[in-house]
Amino acid sequence: MKTTALALLTLFLAPLAEAQRTSLIGIFEYTSSGRGDNLGAPGVRVLFHQSGRLWRSYNATCQNEMHDESCLKTIVHVFPSVTTWTLVKQGKPVAKVAATTPAAYHFYSEIGVQAITNPAAVLNLEPRPTPDRPDPPHTVLATTLPTLKDPDNWQPASPFPLDVTHVRQAFHKLYPHPKNCTQTTSNSPSNYHDSTITDDQIASGSSYVSNKNWRILELTLNGYRCDGPPDDAWVNHWFAISPMGEVHHLGRLMHLAGTADFANEGRSEILFQVEGGNEAGYKLFYDNFTHQAQATVTYH
Numbered sequence: 001m002k003t004t005a006l007a008l009l010t011l012f013l014a015p016l017a018e019a020q021r022t023s024l025i026g027i028f029e030y031t032s033s034g035r036g037d038n039l040g041a042p043g044v045r046v047l048f049h050q051s052g053r054l055w056r057s058y059n060a061t062c063q064n065e066m067h068d069e070s071c072l073k074t075i076v077h078v079f080p081s082v083t084t085w086t087l088v089k090q091g092k093p094v095a096k097v098a099a100t101t102p103a104a105y106h107f108y109s110e111i112g113v114q115a116i117t118n119p120a121a122v123l124n125l126e127p128r129p130t131p132d133r134p135d136p137p138h139t140v141l142a143t144t145l146p147t148l149k150d151p152d153n154w155q156p157a158s159p160f161p162l163d164v165t166h167v168r169q170a171f172h173k174l175y176p177h178p179k180n181c182t183q184t185t186s187n188s189p190s191n192y193h194d195s196t197i198t199d200d201q202i203a204s205g206s207s208y209v210s211n212k213n214w215r216i217l218e219l220t221l222n223g224y225r226c227d228g229p230p231d232d233a234w235v236n237h238w239f240a241i242s243p244m245g246e247v248h249h250l251g252r253l254m255h256l257a258g259t260a261d262f263a264n265e266g267r268s269e270i271l272f273q274v275e276g277g278n279e280a281g282y283k284l285f286y287d288n289f290t291h292q293a294q295a296t297v298t299y300h
Contacts, residue, residue: 022050024080025262025271026142027282028087028122029113030129042122043113044087044099044142046079047271047282047295050263055284057295060111073104075111083114085142087122088260093147094140095121108298135280138273141258148260152210152268159207159217167217167239168202170247178233181226197221205236206256213243214288216250216270238272240289248289257282 025048030040048055060078062071079101087095099114116122125140141148180195205218217239224234238250254272262269269286274294281296 023263024049024083024142024144025055025269025284026083026085026114027138027257027271027273028125028140028142029138041115042119042125043115044083044085044097045113045295045297046083047112048262048284048293054291055262055269055286055293057293058112061296061298062108062111072106072111076101076104079112079114083144086145086147087125088141088143088148088258089125089139091148091150091260094125097121111298112295135275137255137257139257141260141271143260143262145262145264148262150259150268151261151266152212152214152259154208154210154216154259154268154270157207157209157215159204160215162245163215163217163241164204166241166245166247167204167219168199170239170249171202171219171221171237172197174237174249175221175233178221179226179231180224192226197223208256208259210259210268212288215241216256217241240285242288250285250289251283254283 024046026044026046028042029045030042046058048057050056058078060075062068062075082098082100085097085099086093087097098117100117101114102110105111126138127136129136175197177194178197179192181191182193201221201223203220203222205220207215207217209215218236219239220236221234224230232252235253236255237252238254240248240250242248251272251274253275255275257271257273259268259270261267267286269284270289272283272285274281274283280299281294284293284295285291
């Protein structure tokens with residue numbers, strides 16, 4: 001058993017030496033209070049490291065129930081022991097902090113979070129989590145670079161009407177007949193059925209445009225009548241639209257965390273926070289949305 005654990009740890013550690021020599025991407029969060037929540041001290045969640053021209057997550061999880069306790073102790077070695085981070089809010093550096101990886105994690109959701117050693121410097125960067133809202137949106141970016149720029153200059157903008165039309169068409173192809181109910185009631189078999197949706201039900205939300213004429217657009221399907229959690233079609237979805245008008249589905253249950261040139265190579269990456277229940281995390285898109293990396297946060 002010890003040999004197996006050592007082999008797994010070696011696999012985890014393989015990218016670490018390289019990661020320590022390259023740029024890292026993190027996000028400002030709060031650490032656990034020791035009860036599996038994130039109501040503790042401020043910290044930085046380590047998300048991605050650069051590997052050549054690619055961004056990779058640490059892919060560090062503990063999912064074997066028989067060995068969770070030992071895994072939560074050894075998995076800390078996957079991450080840098082100490083990192084100096086520059087925290088960036090709305091494109092401006094707001095703090096430079098040191099953050100340390102703990103001697104052991106206690107819960108899945110803590111994996112990858114480093115505790116900031118001088119928390120007084122960052123107490124008011126974003127609203128603190130509360131029991132009613134334990135995981136608010138995170139928009140304070142963390143980098144190992146001295147600062148961050150956004151060369152693609154992503155800005156909020158009203159969506160182009162033609163983009164809305166094309167994205168609605170793409171949504172119809174993804175969900176031609178989403179499940180719905182005839183009235184607000186329980187999801188009984190006789191009431192739960194395939195539905196036909198109209199364009200008017202597909203509402204546009206947040207929208208951004210870059211100086212390269214790429215656009216990203218959020219859509220939400222309205223009119224869910226069932227009593228219970230909605231199916232995938234009825235949550236928010238994000239799409240990218242190329243300068244030529246090509247539409248790409250990016251994902252669902254996301255909000256934009258920020259855009260920046262994390263590699264210092266003259267191109268912006270786009271970071272989303274994913275709010276997916278027991279499995280949430282972050283998605284990074286780059287190289288004109290041809291590549292992506294995902295860092296998963298597991299809560300149970």
